[in-house]
Amino acid sequence: MTTPTTPTTPTTPATPTTPATPVATATSAAVAAAVPPRPRLARWLLRLHRPALYVWAGLVTVLAAASLTLWGSLADAAARGWRQYNACSIESPTCSYDQDAILLYKDVYGYSTLALTALPFLLAAWAGGSLVGRDMENGTAQLTWAQAVSPARWLTAKLAVPAAAVSVGASLLSVLHRLAWSASRGRIDTADNWHDTWTFHANGPTTVAFALCGLAAGALAGLLLRRTLPALVLGVLSTAALWGLAQSAMPYLWPADTDVNSLGAGYPGGGLEVDSGLVTSSGAHIADPGCGPSQFRGCTEVYERLDATGFYTTYHPASHYWPLQLTTTALVLAMTGLLVAAAFLVLRRGTGTARAGTGLVSGTARSRTEVSRVNSAVIGGLPRTVLRLHRAALLFWGAFVVAVIGWLKWVTEVTAASVRAIDVENCDPVHDMCSVPYAAYQYSEGIGYAGWLVCYSFLAVATFAGGALIGRELENGTAQLAWTQGVTPTRWLAAKLAVPAVVLTLGGTVLVAAFRWGWEANPDWMTGDGWAFADVFVARGPATVAYSLCALAVGTLTALALRRTLPALGVSFAVMWLLNLVLEHLRDAFWPTVTRTSAQRIVLPNNVWQVKEGHNADGYYATFHPASHFWPLHLVETGIVLAVATAATFAAFALLRRRTA
Structure with missing residues (x-):
């Protein structure tokens, strides 16, 4: 038997002497292929924010259609109604006019003008929350900077692409609004003057300038705070401050x-x-x-x-309209330039730490904070946790209640004292026109501001519920984390609704009582804010609390359905605004009206709500609600709003049960 031989070690081949240039070339080509191409930021931004683009296109389309209608058929119908009204006289045997056409024109014009005025604030909220703030909070911006996109180029695209879309859309709307306004001149008696605050800006390039200013203010707020909701609020508040500054300076920008x-x-x-x-x-x-x-x-x-x-x-x-418009536009654009420069400066100072991992550190810190909040929910109880988690909103609500009460106290004492002093010093109430001096109008206006704030406070509640209360926790995963720490989804949602509901009910009740006291303190001076006015009607009774509770429920339902902070915030605001608008238009039908007929024209007292008047075969007639109908009308509307709130609450629990089953 032969022993196998040990294999010999193979000889090492000689090192090739071919030149290394092909290998180096191949390696360079591979490295070049591995480097990603520079992304196309414009296309990326349009795809990332296409919901906002769709909303903007829809808003421009709706407002453009409204302006074209105001320019044509609505203006013609309203002008015809005013010609009929002006042809009426007390001695006229027959008299009727198209009151519905007049009111429809007024409503459509008012809402479209208000929408144009609100554009800068909407853009500031979007820029602070979605465009910049959310990317900074979630770390998306830092990730983008690591993908061959410099921070400066990122911010340039973030500002340039929306600015182009906003400039085109706002310019078109401004031109169409001016055409609509021009169609009413000399034809419609209640048409706004050229110097009316809202019409002045909606008719000219200041609309575009303020929109760009809101975009820049929101972007700067997002870079400063690096959190979605705080940046949204700061963007809106800073835009409001700049708007007020420009409005105050506008009359002095051209010689008068x-x-x-x-x-x-x-x-x-x-x-x-x-x-x-x-x-x-x-x-x-x-x-x-x-x-x-x-x-x-x-x-x-x-x-x-x-x-x-x-x-x-x-x-x-x-004749000073265009000089004032152009000088104000130049001032606002200068402020916009300063905001943009400040945004780039803040970005430059902050990108060093951002590239070093700021996004990861902040994300870890947020996770630890969320875990500690969840643990405290188990240990200390959900109601206490909800109060601690949203203590900033609680403090804001308390400050709002105190501020409104303080304002009412000031108007009912300090302003009222000035009115009485004018009456005593300069007036003979029997013979002089100053029996109701201008200061009394200021008194009524001051009470009206408080009523407006009390009435529409539910819109802030809707945004809070859709954004901070529910939407943010679902988007960040905090809610899901809480459900794994001994807190059931139903108990979590019950606490999220019950605690704010108690706070809103207490605060709303105090606000209603304070407003009723201020409104009834000097009823003879309430020249422009009668009980039938939309804001006064709501602010004088429990409908204020009902609207707040409904906004809480609707915001919660919207957030559970969308699971994203900013969309839930915007949809909640829109739904509650639309609900209030619909009920306001249907309000006169909530209780039977009183109809009075006469052979002569009917002159109704000042404290009634006139619904309709006209002339038919039986003579003159007037349909109205007397002051005694306030509580029936108010309680019916309160019941409707509470029914909507109840339905939204049940729907929220049902949706949560389906999502977590």
Whole structure:
């Protein structure tokens, strides 16, 4: 038997002497192929934010259609109705006019103008929340910067693409709105003047400038705070502040004209007023004591003591419209440029830490915070956790209630005292026009502001419920984490609804009581805010609380359905606004009206809600709600809103049960 031989080690082949250039070339080509191409940011942004693009296109389409209708058929019908109304007289045996056409024109014009005015604030909310804030909070921006996209290029695309879409759409809407407004001039008696605040901006390029300013303010807020909802709020508030600053500066951006009238003729007028008062014999301008023309008893002596010779008014005539528009546009664009420069500066200072892993660190910190919150929910109880988690919203709600009460206290005491002082010093209520002086109008206006805030506070509740209360926790996974820590989904949602509901009910009840006290303190001075006005009607009763609870339920349901913060926030706001709008238009049908007929034209008292008037074969008629119908109408609407709230609550629990089964 032969022993196998040990295999010999093979000889090492000689090292090839071929040149290394082909290998190096292949390696370079492979490396070049491995480097990803520079992404096309414009296309990426359009795909990423295509829901916002669809919403913007839909909004532009709807507002453009509304403006074209106002320019054509609605303006013609309203003008025909006003011609019929102006042809009426007390001696006319027959008189009727198309009141519905007049009111429809007014509503469509008002809502379309309001929508154009709200564009900067909507864009600020979107830019602060979705465009920049969410990317910074979730770490998406830091990930993009690691993919061959510099931070500066990223921000440039983030601003340039929306700015182009906004400029085109807002410019189109502004041109169409001006056409619609021009169609009403000299034909519709209630058409807004050129210097009306909302019409002034909606008719010109300041609409585009404010929209771009809102976009820049929101982007800067997102870069500063790096959190979605706080950036959204800061963007809206900063845009409102800049809007107010530009509006206050606007009358002084172009030289105004000054006209003078005699003491017997009263004030001259005819445009956007900048200043007014008395002129002395030396030509000096002094404050007006508020007496009125010199033919009123006692006013001549007052003016003699002041050495007054006439009234003056400093104002802008209609010919100043375009100079004011262009100078205001330049001012707003300058502020926009400063905001953009500040955004790039903040980005440059923050990108060093961002590239070093800021997104990962912040994400880890958020996860730890979420775990600690969930553990505290198990240990300390859900109600306490909800209060601690949303203590910022609780503090804001408390501050809002205190501020409204403080404002009402100021108006009912300080402003009311000034009204009484004018009555005592300068007026004879029997003979003088100043029995209801201008200060009384200011009093009514101050109470009206408080009523508007109390009435529409439910819109803020809807955004809070859809965004911070439910939507954010579902999007970030905090809710799912809580459900694995001994908290059932039903118990979690019950606490999320019960705790805010108690807080809203208590705060809303206090606000209603405070507003009723302020509104009823001096009813004779409430010249512009009767009980039938939309905001006063809601703010004077339990409908305020009902709308807040309904907004809470609708926001919760929307967030559970969408599971995303910003879409849920926007949809909740829109649904509650639409619900209030529909009920406001149907409100007069919630209780039977009273109809009065007469052979002569009917003059109704000031404290009734006139629904309709006209003339038929039986004579003149007027359909109205007396003041005694307030509570029946109010309670019916409250019941409807609570029914919607109940249905939304049951739907939210049913949807949660299906999603977590």
